Each structure stands twice: as C-alpha cells, then as structure tokens.
Amino acid sequence: MSENESSANITPPEPETAALPPVPPPPAASPFAQTEPIPPSFAAAPQPVSTAPRQRSLAVPVIAAAVVAALLGGGAGAGVTAWALASQTPSSSESAAPSPQTITVNNPDKVDVVTAVAAKASRSVVTISVNAGQEGGTGSGVILSEDGYVLTNTHVATLDGASDEGTIEVTTADGHIYSATVVGLDPIVDLAVLKLKDASGLTPIEWGDSSKLDVGDQVIAIGAPLGLSNTVTDGIVSALNRSIQIASSAVPDHGDDDQTPDQEQNGGQGPFDFWNFDQGQGESRQQSNPASATISLPVIQTDAAINPGNSGGALLDSEGRLVGINVAIASTGSTGQGQSGSIGVGFSIPSTLAKRVSQEIIDNGEATHGLLGASVSTATSADSDVVGALIEEIVSGGAAEKAGLKKGDVITELGGVPITSSTDITAQVRALAAGSSTELVYQRGGDSATVKVTLGELTL
Incomplete structure (x- = not known):
C-alpha cells in the first residue's frame, strides 16, 4: 500500500560552521557605519579602500525593493505554486568562468545596512557553473566551511535533474575558481552540498535563525x-x-x-x-x-x-x-x-x-525526512468549518494511526505552524527529521484535540 499525504519532505540539519567576522564597531549615528573604510573586495585579508581604478571590478547596485501590497495566496500558510529558479545558461555548452566581481564602496562614511551586510557576507557567496554534455547553467551557493563545503540547490547541481554527473566549477567573490564534486543531494527539499577541491582559508557564512x-x-x-x-x-x-x-x-x-x-x-x-x-x-x-x-x-x-x-x-x-x-x-x-x-x-x-x-549530508551523505503515513486533501466547506488538511486515508502502522488520527479528521496545526492545505502539512512534515516528535492539532466532529505524533521515515 502506498503512503500518502501531500508530496515533499523536509528536514533541518545542525552544521557547526565557523562564524563570519563581526562587522567592525559602529559609531552612534548608525548601527552599521564603520570606523574603517569597507574593503572593496573580499580577498582573504581586508584591504583599505583605494582611490586608484581597479580592473575587472564592478560596483554592485543596491536595490531598495518596494513593499508589495498584495501577498500571494491569502492565508499565512496557504499552499502556492512557484517556479524554481534555475540557472541562466551560457550561450555555448562550455561555461566561461565568471569574471570576479567585488562590492565597490565609494562613500564608506555613508554606508547603510545593505552595504554593510553585502560587505560582510559577499565573500561567503559563490557562483556555480555546471556543464553536462550539451546542457549547462549557472546558479549560486553559500560557503559552509573554511575547507570548501558549499550549500546550493539540487536543481542547480543537477541541471534540473538532467544529470548528477556534470562538471562543476565554483567561483568565489575574489575570482578564485575551484573544481567541485557533489557530496550529497536532497531532492525532497531541493538542497545539495558540494565540496571544493584543494580549498582552504575560505570564509563560511554565519548562520541565522x-x-x-x-x-x-x-x-x-x-x-x-x-x-x-x-x-x-x-x-x-x-x-x-x-x-x-x-x-x-x-x-x-x-x-x-x-x-x-x-x-x-x-x-x-x-x-x-x-x-x-x-x-x-x-x-x-x-x-x-x-x-x-x-x-x-x-x-x-x-x-x-x-x-x-x-x-x-x-x-x-x-x-x-x-x-x-x-x-x-x-x-x-x-x-x-x-x-x-x-x-x-x-x-x-x-x-x-x-x-x-546540510549537516546531515556532510555527516552521513544524506538527510532524513518525516513521514505521516496518511493521504490528505485540502479541506473544503463540505468537509469542515475550518481550513486545514483533510485525512482521506490512514496507512496501517504509520505515524498517523499510532497517534490516533482517523479518516475524516482535519489537521489544523503541526508543531505550532498553522495548516491550511494539504501542501502545508506535507511541507511541514518533510521539514522534520525522521523520528521527530511534535504536537499535531486536529478537528473531529467540530471538536478540537491535540496529540503528540512521532513521524516515520520517508524512503525514496
């Protein structure tokens, strides 16, 4: 019997990566103003801003995006359909190495938050070029460790599933080109980890919450x-x-x-x-x-x-x-x-x-994802007076059955996150590791109840 629910897995790893150096102490006027000029490039050692022209340097514009009034999809948890961001392809099957680009700061005394963040983090973001026969494209990635672990999307590393054996080159912000191999792919949440060959002294990204x-x-x-x-x-x-x-x-x-x-x-x-x-x-x-x-x-x-x-x-x-x-x-x-x-x-x-x-991939070559063991649909007014994920079928011996859930129950919350559709429940279940325990809120016959559910493991 097939085990059903929505269609995606998800799991958050715990990588121990080196933190980026903090932004220099700011003056009172701005939390991101710096007492020293911001370096124009991100070579390993910071260099003072030079007034002399630099070759192959590009001033990167900071775009202040307007706030979008209408949000897509309505409710906070509403499932929506999206286009994945694939790479922009070079005109030929062989990718030319991207020219090194730097963050140019012309007025270091007037930098704002965006400039300071770019100066701090750009050295930890890379450009990824992938070629496999006649297929080719470019994407982005972030540096996880000094010795060259890089996190990106599975659809970047595999050319949208066309090949998992393509030739991969990674260019850092200072223009250094590394060959790279795939450490592990996780297509369930579209993440992949690469390893750069002979890399050292790189600047890892600092994790936020x-x-x-x-x-x-x-x-x-x-x-x-x-x-x-x-x-x-x-x-x-x-x-x-x-x-x-x-x-x-x-x-x-x-x-x-x-x-x-x-x-x-x-x-x-x-x-x-x-x-x-x-x-x-x-x-x-x-x-x-x-x-x-x-x-x-x-x-x-x-x-x-x-x-x-x-x-x-x-x-x-x-x-x-x-x-x-x-x-x-x-x-x-x-x-x-x-x-x-x-x-x-x-x-x-x-x-x-x-x-x-990413940490599970680095440690084990792969990551795990939760499995509820149920087939679900998005609840309608004919099924419920609240939005949620309607359980259509229960898999015998699965996590849902063990938690006491039944056909016809409407799941409204998982782990404190509102569930408004079948896409929501699948996304949240996949975000958790196999074996994770969390609270699930559901409605049955107009009454709400909370149960603890221990997820199974999704196997591809």
Missing part, C-alpha cells in the same frame, strides 16, 4: 541572477509559514510502490516545472526530461528581487546572517526564452531546515 524572523523584517539577497555574480538586492519578509509546490525532475517516481512519498489528493494548484537551465533548448529539455514528482517546501516569502541564477544563494538578515537559501519565485507568465523575472514574490528555504539538512 529563521524561526526568529518577523513579517516586515529587512532581508538582503546575494547571488548570481542571470550570471551576474555578487548581485545584491534587498526587501522585506512578506510572509512566513508559506508552503509552495514544485514539480521536480530530480525526485524518482515510484508509482504504486509502498515507498511512494505521502501524496495529496487535491492539491488544486498544479505545480510548474523548474526553470530551464538551457535557454536555447528549453522546450526539448522539458520533453526529454519531464518532471517525475512533486515536492512541497516550507518557505520564507520575500519581495527582495531574486531571479534565475539566484538559486542556492543567500537570503540574509540585517546582521548579515544566513536566514534562507533562495529557491524559487512566483510568476505571472513567461517571456522571451520561456522564463520571466521577479514580480516581487520570491521564496527561500528557511535556515533552520537548510542547516539540518
């Missing part, structure tokens, strides 16, 4: 949209506890196998494909490499401008700490090469999830 974010908090995105390395944009957290659904070519399809992930019965909003890496062959790519499964992700929603190529890059808080890995944007349509850009609704994988998964 995404669970402490509030709607309205300022966030800064750094990555390589459209292949433009070290691009910095800013905005706010426009929603929390959002869940999105994406079709993935990297997740195996088990059909009616008993190990099939929990699946939703009426997701309602059919997922779009990942963005294509290859502009010139986008249509043929979709035909030859169709999405075989759907994943549900818990995400931070932001209006910071992120675009194709930002995938795997950093979403940072106002202290320059990593709070999310940029993964997808919503789209109203496609343009030109079959892709469209930011409309002010972007999504990032929370750092709590990214940290757990």
Whole structure:
C-alpha cells in the first residue's frame, strides 16, 4: 500500500560552521557605519579602500525593493505554486568562468545596512557553473566551511535533474575558481552540498535563525541572477509559514510502490516545472526530461528581487546572517526564452531546515525526512468549518494511526505552524527529521484535540 499525504519532505540539519567576522564597531549615528573604510573586495585579508581604478571590478547596485501590497495566496500558510529558479545558461555548452566581481564602496562614511551586510557576507557567496554534455547553467551557493563545503540547490547541481554527473566549477567573490564534486543531494527539499577541491582559508557564512524572523523584517539577497555574480538586492519578509509546490525532475517516481512519498489528493494548484537551465533548448529539455514528482517546501516569502541564477544563494538578515537559501519565485507568465523575472514574490528555504539538512549530508551523505503515513486533501466547506488538511486515508502502522488520527479528521496545526492545505502539512512534515516528535492539532466532529505524533521515515 502506498503512503500518502501531500508530496515533499523536509528536514533541518545542525552544521557547526565557523562564524563570519563581526562587522567592525559602529559609531552612534548608525548601527552599521564603520570606523574603517569597507574593503572593496573580499580577498582573504581586508584591504583599505583605494582611490586608484581597479580592473575587472564592478560596483554592485543596491536595490531598495518596494513593499508589495498584495501577498500571494491569502492565508499565512496557504499552499502556492512557484517556479524554481534555475540557472541562466551560457550561450555555448562550455561555461566561461565568471569574471570576479567585488562590492565597490565609494562613500564608506555613508554606508547603510545593505552595504554593510553585502560587505560582510559577499565573500561567503559563490557562483556555480555546471556543464553536462550539451546542457549547462549557472546558479549560486553559500560557503559552509573554511575547507570548501558549499550549500546550493539540487536543481542547480543537477541541471534540473538532467544529470548528477556534470562538471562543476565554483567561483568565489575574489575570482578564485575551484573544481567541485557533489557530496550529497536532497531532492525532497531541493538542497545539495558540494565540496571544493584543494580549498582552504575560505570564509563560511554565519548562520541565522529563521524561526526568529518577523513579517516586515529587512532581508538582503546575494547571488548570481542571470550570471551576474555578487548581485545584491534587498526587501522585506512578506510572509512566513508559506508552503509552495514544485514539480521536480530530480525526485524518482515510484508509482504504486509502498515507498511512494505521502501524496495529496487535491492539491488544486498544479505545480510548474523548474526553470530551464538551457535557454536555447528549453522546450526539448522539458520533453526529454519531464518532471517525475512533486515536492512541497516550507518557505520564507520575500519581495527582495531574486531571479534565475539566484538559486542556492543567500537570503540574509540585517546582521548579515544566513536566514534562507533562495529557491524559487512566483510568476505571472513567461517571456522571451520561456522564463520571466521577479514580480516581487520570491521564496527561500528557511535556515533552520537548510542547516539540518546540510549537516546531515556532510555527516552521513544524506538527510532524513518525516513521514505521516496518511493521504490528505485540502479541506473544503463540505468537509469542515475550518481550513486545514483533510485525512482521506490512514496507512496501517504509520505515524498517523499510532497517534490516533482517523479518516475524516482535519489537521489544523503541526508543531505550532498553522495548516491550511494539504501542501502545508506535507511541507511541514518533510521539514522534520525522521523520528521527530511534535504536537499535531486536529478537528473531529467540530471538536478540537491535540496529540503528540512521532513521524516515520520517508524512503525514496
């Protein structure tokens, strides 16, 4: 019997990575003003700002994103469909190494929060180029350790599932190019860990706590949209506890196998494909490499401008700490090469999830994800007087049955997070490690009850 629920797994790792050096002590006027000039580049040793012209240096514009009035999807936990941010592809099958870019500061006495965060964190964000035969593309990543562990998206490392054996090159902010290998892939939450060859002395990103974010908090995105390395944009957290659904070519399809992930019965909003890496062959790519499964992700929603190529890059808080890995944007349509850009609704994988998964991959080569053992649908007015995930079927011996749940129950909360749809419950279950115990709130016959559920393990 297949085990069903919605269609995605999720798990947060606990990597112990070195913290980035703190921003220099600020004067009273601004919490981010610096007493010393901010270095124009991110070589290992800070250098004073030079008035002499620098070759191959690019001043990265800071974009102050407007607050988006209308949020996508309504309720805080409403499941939405999104486009994953695939890499922007070079014109030829061989990727030219991106030219090194630096954060240029012309007026160090007038820097603001965004400038200071960019100066602190840009050295920990990399550009990733992947080539496999005629397929190729670029994405972003963040440095996890001094010796070269890098976190990115699975769809970046595998060219949207086209190949897990591509040639990978990683370029740091100071222009150093490293060859890289895949340590482990986690297509369930679209995360991957790479290892750079012969790397040392790199600057790891400083982890932040995404669970402490509030709607309205300022966030800064750094990555390589459209292949433009070290691009910095800013905005706010426009929603929390959002869940999105994406079709993935990297997740195996088990059909009616008993190990099939929990699946939703009426997701309602059919997922779009990942963005294509290859502009010139986008249509043929979709035909030859169709999405075989759907994943549900818990995400931070932001209006910071992120675009194709930002995938795997950093979403940072106002202290320059990593709070999310940029993964997808919503789209109203496609343009030109079959892709469209930011409309002010972007999504990032929370750092709590990214940290757990990346550390498990580094330690064990793979991460685990929870399994509820139930088939669910999104509750309608015919089923319930509250929003939630309606249990359609219970898997014998699964976590739901052991917790006393029954067919017809409507799940309204898991681990303190509101559940408004079948996508929500799957995303939240997958965010937890196998064997995790958490509280689940449900309604039965108009009465609300709370139970403790110990999740099973999703197996692909």
